[in-house]
Amino acid sequence: MPRSRPRALPFTALLALGVAAPNAQARERVDLLLRDVTVVDVVDGRLLPDRDIAVRDGRILAIEAHRTRPGYRAATTVDGNDRYVIPGLWDMHVHFGGGDALIEENANLLPLYVAHGITAVRDAAGDLSASVFQWRDDVAAGTRLGPRIFTSGPKIEGIGSIWPGDQEVADDAGIDAALDRLQAWNVDFVKITDNALSPPLFMHALAKAKARGMTTSAHIPMVVPVLEASAAGLGSIEHIAYAWKAGAPDEAGLSAKVASGALTAAQAWDTVQASFDPAGALPAYRRLAAHGTAVTPTLNGSRVVAYLDRDDHKRDSYLQYIGPGLQATYAWRVERAGKDDAAAIARRHARYERSAAILPLLQQAGVTVLAGTDAGFLNSFNYPGIGLHDELALFVHHGLTPLQALQAATVNGARFLKQDAENGSVAAGKRANLVLLDANPLQDIAATRRIRAVVLEGRVYERAALDAMLEQARIAVSRQRDVAAPPH
Structure with a gap:
């Protein structure tokens, strides 16, 4: 049964979308022509059927009404047969790490992102910053296959952080020196976390980064009210559980009780869970939106760990693409979860479900939601590439x-x-980072998995090339396993 087609937009509307007139630049030379596709306008949620997309020098030159005879001389032509084109996907929370011995295994993850339609990633810190900086430059120069990388470099933490690779600071001067280094490395944002950083230093880091015009991202200490951090200029909250607390009744009072020792952090979370009221939380989330603080929920990673009692993931087919060293880093979360009794398992199930349930509230309040996976080392069975499609589902x-x-x-x-x-939507003049899908993702989000081709900076990789990327990753992992296997 043929699908119904939306009514074609008038010419004036096409101009507003950056779409060229049908006869403009006819027979002009282009590098790539995607013919007879439906463009998904992710800004307004409209479908633009029967379009040809012309690409030259890595950018979308024009989007025109489809014609039987091509209007351009193209070095490469892909017949879309009315398939759907979306912008390249962005994974806004990934990690590279595990120590120098795993540099190669981490580098091998980059093509996995491309093979799944992901053309940009935001690296939220690990212990391989020097390598990540180099990969960022290599991808930008076109000498390495991978998504465009935006990175925080090493994150800011307190003395004695449990996380390798951090910049550990003890005082205000340490914050300033850390920010100096990050600016010298030309990082794309600043990551601040709560493992060992004191609340005053956390707030000082936010203030100093804001004064320098640097975008921030954070895990918020339990003793710091979320709305105070947001008002201080926090750019994004990583992991939805940290945002959940903002909607608790008297969140500031709750934070004060943790600071005074009247409540432990675990007791505070129990209080949030027991007292949360969606209607009361909505005004608080509107304040987050008013301050411009985004939220990256990272639901998939939390779900995997919460339900390890139901699925140990040992038979996941995607493990064939993950190196043995990286797989070994998954063990610590699995071992911790394995120590939980029935009551602890029930608590982690409930915490996941109740925190995930605020997602539509955040959207309703106007908070910018960022799709990120938390994939990489340490985060068990949360896979680079396919994980973003799991997150969207x-x-x-x-x-x-x-x-x-x-x-x-x-x-x-x-x-x-x-x-x-230059990015994030399909329009003339923007970078040609596109995904050609077999089905309409506005009807079923699972359509993002049905990838026919990926255009990365103007170069097209059709299905056979994407499958070859996956096969090369599988072969690399197989060889790494052979090397790592003990002799008989």
């Missing part, structure tokens, strides 16, 4: 529309990183 499962989920993985990320003038 969870967004819809927990109450977002397919369009809202798709926006979280495209235009929202580009806007957050101030890259939306």
